[in-house]
Amino acid sequence: MRSYKPFHPLYVGSNIKNNSIHPEDFFTTAAGGTAKTGITPLFSFKGNEIIRPVFKTGRYAHGDFDDPLEDLEPEQGTEAHPYMNPQAMKHWGCHSRNWYGYNQGSWNHLKQQFYTQYHPEVQQRWDQYLGHEGRPAPEDFVAEHGETQKAWNEWSKASLAWQRGRESKQKALEAEGKPIDERQTFRNALLNVSSLYKDALASDGRNFPGRDAHSALKKYFEANPHLRSPNVEWATQHLENLKNGIEDLQSGGFHKAHEDISNRLGKLGFTEHFAGRGQNEINSTTGNINIPKTSATSFFWSPDRQEPYGIHIEHEYHPYNIDPDRKHLLRVHLFTGSKRSSMILPAAHIETHLPDLMKTVSSKTGKSGLVHNDLIKALGLENNSESDWGFKASKQPIVMGSNVEDFASKFLSGKNV
Amino acid sequence: MGGSYYSGPNYKKISGSDFKQQLNLTTPHSIDLVRKLVIPETLMVSPDIKKIVNTSLGGRSFEQNELKSPEFYINSSSNVETHIHDPRISINQLYDRYRFSRGTRSLGTLTIGTPIHQLEDRVMDSNGKAHYFDQLPEVKELQYRFSLLAQANEAKNDDDFKNIKKNLKTHLDTTHKQDFSLLDDPNKNNTSSVLDPSRQQSFGLQIHAPGAFTIHEISENPNSESPWDEKRTERIIDPYEHVNSNISQKLKEHKNEGLNEHMQGLISAYNQLWDKLGSGEYTRHPNFWGGHTFAAGEDRNSAWSKINQSLTGNNDIFRKSE
Numbered sequence A: 001m002r003s004y005k006p007f008h009p010l011y012v013g014s015n016i017k018n019n020s021i022h023p024e025d026f027f028t029t030a031a032g033g034t035a036k037t038g039i040t041p042l043f044s045f046k047g048n049e050i051i052r053p054v055f056k057t058g059r060y061a062h063g064d065f066d067d068p069l070e071d072l073e074p075e076q077g078t079e080a081h082p083y084m085n086p087q088a089m090k091h092w093g094c095h096s097r098n099w100y101g102y103n104q105g106s107w108n109h110l111k112q113q114f115y116t117q118y119h120p121e122v123q124q125r126w127d128q129y130l131g132h133e134g135r136p137a138p139e140d141f142v143a144e145h146g147e148t149q150k151a152w153n154e155w156s157k158a159s160l161a162w163q164r165g166r167e168s169k170q171k172a173l174e175a176e177g178k179p180i181d182e183r184q185t186f187r188n189a190l191l192n193v194s195s196l197y198k199d200a201l202a203s204d205g206r207n208f209p210g211r212d213a214h215s216a217l218k219k220y221f222e223a224n225p226h227l228r229s230p231n232v233e234w235a236t237q238h239l240e241n242l243k244n245g246i247e248d249l250q251s252g253g254f255h256k257a258h259e260d261i262s263n264r265l266g267k268l269g270f271t272e273h274f275a276g277r278g279q280n281e282i283n284s285t286t287g288n289i290n291i292p293k294t295s296a297t298s299f300f301w302s303p304d305r306q307e308p309y310g311i312h313i314e315h316e317y318h319p320y321n322i323d324p325d326r327k328h329l330l331r332v333h334l335f336t337g338s339k340r341s342s343m344i345l346p347a348a349h350i351e352t353h354l355p356d357l358m359k360t361v362s363s364k365t366g367k368s369g370l371v372h373n374d375l376i377k378a379l380g381l382e383n384n385s386e387s388d389w390g391f392k393a394s395k396q397p398i399v400m401g402s403n404v405e406d407f408a409s410k411f412l413s414g415k416n417v
Numbered sequence B: 001m002g003g004s005y006y007s008g009p010n011y012k013k014i015s016g017s018d019f020k021q022q023l024n025l026t027t028p029h030s031i032d033l034v035r036k037l038v039i040p041e042t043l044m045v046s047p048d049i050k051k052i053v054n055t056s057l058g059g060r061s062f063e064q065n066e067l068k069s070p071e072f073y074i075n076s077s078s079n080v081e082t083h084i085h086d087p088r089i090s091i092n093q094l095y096d097r098y099r100f101s102r103g104t105r106s107l108g109t110l111t112i113g114t115p116i117h118q119l120e121d122r123v124m125d126s127n128g129k130a131h132y133f134d135q136l137p138e139v140k141e142l143q144y145r146f147s148l149l150a151q152a153n154e155a156k157n158d159d160d161f162k163n164i165k166k167n168l169k170t171h172l173d174t175t176h177k178q179d180f181s182l183l184d185d186p187n188k189n190n191t192s193s194v195l196d197p198s199r200q201q202s203f204g205l206q207i208h209a210p211g212a213f214t215i216h217e218i219s220e221n222p223n224s225e226s227p228w229d230e231k232r233t234e235r236i237i238d239p240y241e242h243v244n245s246n247i248s249q250k251l252k253e254h255k256n257e258g259l260n261e262h263m264q265g266l267i268s269a270y271n272q273l274w275d276k277l278g279s280g281e282y283t284r285h286p287n288f289w290g291g292h293t294f295a296a297g298e299d300r301n302s303a304w305s306k307i308n309q310s311l312t313g314n315n316d317i318f319r320k321s322e
Helices: A025-031 A068-072 A086-091 A104-118 A120-130 A138-145 A149-176 A185-201 A211-223 A232-250 A253-268 A347-364 A373-378 A404-412 B026-030 B047-056 B091-095 B137-147 B149-154 B158-167 B241-253 B259-279 B300-314
Strands: A044-046 A049-051 A298-301 A309-317 A328-336 A339-346 B080-086 B105-110 B115-118 B122-124 B130-132 B214-220 B232-237
Touching: A104 A120, A104 A185, A120 A149, A138 A149, A185 A211, A253 A298, A253 A309, A253 A328, A253 A347, A309 A347, A309 A373, A328 A347, A328 A373, A339 A347, A404 B149, A404 B259, A404 B300, B026 B137, B026 B300, B047 B105, B137 B149, B137 B241, B137 B259, B149 B158, B149 B259, B158 B259, B259 B300
Parallel strands: none
Antiparallel strands: A044 A049, A298 A309, A309 A328, A328 A339, B080 B105, B080 B214, B122 B130, B214 B232
């Protein structure tokens, strides 16, 4: 049974199932990405979490999750383009320039995340057999032998023995023919999704997300057919959603919704024009014609621009979601000094939730001497790193004095002691 | 996937305000209250390593006979690879989970046989017992009191000062004991621990001064048939760990002191140290480093003007006397 999790803990709705992160959406979201210069993995990790990719403009939704360099290539959109033409693609000498980040090794992190979130029981089993349980702790050896070379040697020995033990457990599991996940949920899901990409995107010979994983998994399930559960119903639905999403995007769906969101946030006092030097603006030279070049996708409000407190909102577009509430999500970051808390709000909740959040931020203004790094980024002030970024900061230099006593008396003068 | 893609602390300082969070360990380093480690200039090492060793020395020169013998560290085995790391971590490094030895930056490897020397700074007490300078009780007191000047300067009154001290995170707050130090130091207590900078809760804490470094040793066991990661043994040596421990410990002991007591403590430790050096209660080693702030030939006033120069030159919270 799949478990459904509401996409936001505050979400209280009649239909949790439709308003939750679907396990397989996990891959789809991971497959989209924000295009950056050069070769960038199309999903990435921050802290312990995968950064959810965002379909910001139309061209990414077509399957060209590409770097912006492509815009500058003269052959774009013609047969001569390497992604449109298998012969030309070979000529690049690299099958996966376009899909860097989708190949096998990259799925390992995703796998761990997948199991942690959707099948914690499998994760627990992994910990038990292959994880760090029972690993010798250096402090135990210090307690016994003191901080000596002997303690170090003994710990090394015990540590190696433990690692060997773990290895033999693993071998025993393999010999029994019992994988950690007996139903191979992850591999099944990954094959479902990568097959979908293959059908939908690669019919003209282009590369596709998970290409390496796809062929390896196909072989694996050919050898172990009893473990395969294709879930055709989901895959069909998913493909349908993807197509509808692309059509919606092409017909200007993003625009209409964005304009609406922009108006409603504007009424609350948020502005699109807040960044220092043209950040948060789409700088594409030949981007999707449906989206004006100057359109911002993020908004900012601050109770007092002299203080590092404010709310930064990013408009995220998920064209493949069927639920209208999930198509347009707002990623809301509350900055209060050194702290940031983030949440996802459906656009429908702008009027009901944001005013309270604005009150919260206002009530904290002036209480911290620190500023969160990402606020600096959002405001485009990064290059100012050593200055005070325009926020209030007090700094009274210490006068050294001519000797230690003179120093102390100068230091204490003016203080209330 | 609900919620934030952000986790862990992630902030930059507003200059002038960060002292409320962080101990300022730059000061004791720059005024010779912390031992100096050097690599002889004649040896070929990478420019990055050279830079950090030079910074550690404060850019001042030394004579060959001022090196303490034997060397502080030397790697003479071809099975051991020695890296010098900058122990400070940046936000980007913190999130770079693919990096080996996540959190700190390797400045390069030391070629086999390259010694790291400590400059001779030992003194003998009246019982004939030798001490490292940075382990003298007066110096330990000064390390703590100088480190906390930034906080004292920020504080409006005694209560404010106590409160700031209470909220400072220190070296002792990290419970993760990781390693044993190579220092064969008789005064070393067994509560010491080495900070593991990859642990997020320790971020925001300037545990190492600029110019500090850690030595990372990786030994390979060529006879092992086990997989790659079992062949390796890693060890981190932090030459400044005792200083960080001392400052953290003193912070606990003196948590109820007000501003006046703090400054009186600084005056008396400074004067006591000079009294003892002057009266012969502390005798400097014959090869005591000549460039040291507390070297022979200095007195309490000339040393103060040296301290004045180092601090006003290196640290933007200090200002020359008017």
